[in-house]
Amino acid sequence: MSVPAKAFTQWLHSVAPGTSTAAVSRLSGIKRSTLAQQLVRGKVAVVTVVSISRAFDIDAVAALSGFDKYYDLASGLLPPTEAELVSQISDVDLLREIVARNAIVDPPEPAGKHILTPMPHKTSVRSWIDAIDVPGLRHTISRDLQMAPQNLSAQLSANRLAPEVAVQVARIAGVGLTGGLVVTGVLTPKEGGWPEDARGKALRALGDTDLVTLAAARLDALGKALRRTDQDNEQTNALWENLG
Known part of the structure; x- marks a missing residue:
């Protein structure tokens, strides 16, 4: 979910040298307080890296590939099946x-x-x-x-x-x-x-045939999820009724 703050800071300096944290936040649409909290915790969210990459017109996949957890992301870029x-x-x-x-x-x-x-x-x-x-x-x-x-x-x-x-x-x-x-x-x-x-x-x-079969499977899964939700609601209502 995150990349190390130290590695992020080094990356940020390389892509936006001399740019203040306030300017980075403004350009990327990330709240300054949010970015500051992530840096203090030592973990910067992946979506933060992506948002900043977009703001500075940097390829997001290439940017993420610079971090250890995602080292092979760019080389593993393949068309979807x-x-x-x-x-x-x-x-x-x-x-x-x-x-x-x-x-x-x-x-x-x-x-x-x-x-x-x-x-x-x-x-x-x-x-x-x-x-x-x-x-x-x-x-x-x-x-x-x-x-x-x-x-x-x-x-x-x-x-x-x-x-x-x-x-x-x-x-x-x-x-x-x-x-x-x-x-x-x-x-x-x-x-x-x-x-x-x-x-x-x-x-x-x-x-x-494949279209209808797929739609039927999706609707069946949706029906099961709705039934579970209904059961959970019924149990919650029963609990409240028992508590008076």
């Missing part, structure tokens, strides 16, 4: 595509032509993990990063993944190392090397 691209098409967009393909007369929108929901969507992270899943992936992540399985599950349920975890997942799965940073919103698709309209092309390439 078809499965990764499809995973980043939202549930709503899948349903809109089904409607467009099956409209008998005057479809609301031509099939494959509507503007897709921006990334990341509501289940981007879990969908990406499912798309790149290799045997034992979750176990390997837990072992390599010393992360309890329930903590990984909690991050996926919250649609987030710490940057270093996202990159390590990509390393294990053998896909482009920027993919996890793209699906979590740390990098834009363009910054992460995802071709323009790649998701749209992947959607149009899906056969009708």
